Amino acid sequence: MTLVDRDFQGAAGDAGTKDLASVQDTAGAERPLIELRQVSKTFGTVKALQDLEVSIRPGELVTVVGPSGCGKSTLFNILAGLEEPDPGNILRLKGVSSAASDLLGKVSFMPQRDLLLPWRNVIDNAILALEIEGMPRAEARKLAMDMLPEFGLAGFEAQYPNQLSGGMRQRVALMRTFLFKRDLMLLDEPFGALDALTRTMMQRWLLDVWQKHKRTVLFITHDVDEAIFLGDRVLVMTARPGRIKLEQVVELPRPRKANIVTSLEFISLKKTLLEAIEEESMKSFQVAGH
Numbered sequence: 001m002t003l004v005d006r007d008f009q010g011a012a013g014d015a016g017t018k019d020l021a022s023v024q025d026t027a028g029a030e031r032p033l034i035e036l037r038q039v040s041k042t043f044g045t046v047k048a049l050q051d052l053e054v055s056i057r058p059g060e061l062v063t064v065v066g067p068s069g070c071g072k073s074t075l076f077n078i079l080a081g082l083e084e085p086d087p088g089n090i091l092r093l094k095g096v097s098s099a100a101s102d103l104l105g106k107v108s109f110m111p112q113r114d115l116l117l118p119w120r121n122v123i124d125n126a127i128l129a130l131e132i133e134g135m136p137r138a139e140a141r142k143l144a145m146d147m148l149p150e151f152g153l154a155g156f157e158a159q160y161p162n163q164l165s166g167g168m169r170q171r172v173a174l175m176r177t178f179l180f181k182r183d184l185m186l187l188d189e190p191f192g193a194l195d196a197l198t199r200t201m202m203q204r205w206l207l208d209v210w211q212k213h214k215r216t217v218l219f220i221t222h223d224v225d226e227a228i229f230l231g232d233r234v235l236v237m238t239a240r241p242g243r244i245k246l247e248q249v250v251e252l253p254r255p256r257k258a259n260i261v262t263s264l265e266f267i268s269l270k271k272t273l274l275e276a277i278e279e280e281s282m283k284s285f286q287v288a289g290h
């Protein structure tokens with residue numbers, strides 16, 4: 001597997017995460033945790049991304065929305081070090097110029113599909129990435145066991161994926177992503193397969209966990225309410241080739257209660273975002289129809 005990066009391990013973990021609060025340049029101004037400039041990605045004849053510019057500050061929770069096929073997962077694959085962008089891009093992690101492949105093992109990534117291994121039980125699925133990077137199984141299991149209650153999985157450690165509900169499977173995948181402690185966490189539609197009620201509960205739970213653990217999160221979703229409810233900022237991507245169409249700051253106070261979705265501020269943000277997304281979705285359908 002590709003998540004191994006022992007060199008980075010020493011700088012990660014709790015200490016590494018706390019260090020983020022003090023990622024500062026010499027002038028004392030907070031510098032981005034990750035910065036992308038002129039990032040394009042071509043697959044054969046398909047231009048997935050074009051001149052994408054993104055900058056994420058430490059501790060932010062940034063949500064990403066955009067039409068299907070606009071390059072969101074491609075962006076995450078680049079940030080996870082699994083795909084190299086076209087030449088000419090600039091990619092900086094904590095101010096250091098990097099190739100995408102340098103990011104391999106430096107971010108924690110929950111892919112669009114949960115990818116639980118059916119032959120491993122809850123605990124052994126949760127510790128997969130830790131085990132791959134060399135942590136003794138007993139130590140990794142102890143860490144995961146301690147985290148089970150927080151993920152609503154206490155008592156389910158010995159169950160196999162086919163014995164779990166969809167929401168529980170996603171929590172196991174999230175727990176695996178959390179246990180692999182890295183400064184940046186990428187979540188690709190983590191609640192995509194859930195019913196509305198479970199989804200709402202998971203969103204509130206994620207906000208609690210994020211606030212407690214102070215992680216930096218990039219979160220892809222198709223759900224505009226979810227994007228606003230969770231995000232410090234919402235990035236709207238254009239139809240393919242994807243780039244950032246709109247960067248909407250969400251100034252709703254935290255902690256956010258469920259009924260915030262009925263506030264005037266929320267509704268006004270939703271209107272702005274829906275208009276931007278609809279325009280792009282129409283474009284991608286028109287292209288698809290020809």
Ligand SMILES: Nc1ncnc2c1ncn2[C@@H]1O[C@H](COP(=O)(O)OP(=O)(O)OP(=O)(O)O)[C@@H](O)[C@H]1O
Binds near residue numbers: 046067069072073074
């Ligand atoms: N490995 C690949 N090889 C060839 N084409 C690819 C590859 N990965 C993605 N693409 C293409 O790049 C484009 C963007 O795909 P991507 O999966 O990033 O979209 P997305 O925004 O995540 O879509 P969705 O919302 O449906 O998940 C699509 O046209 C897709 O077919």
Ligand SMILES: [Mg+2]
Binds near residue numbers: 072073074112188
């Ligand atoms: Mg995708």
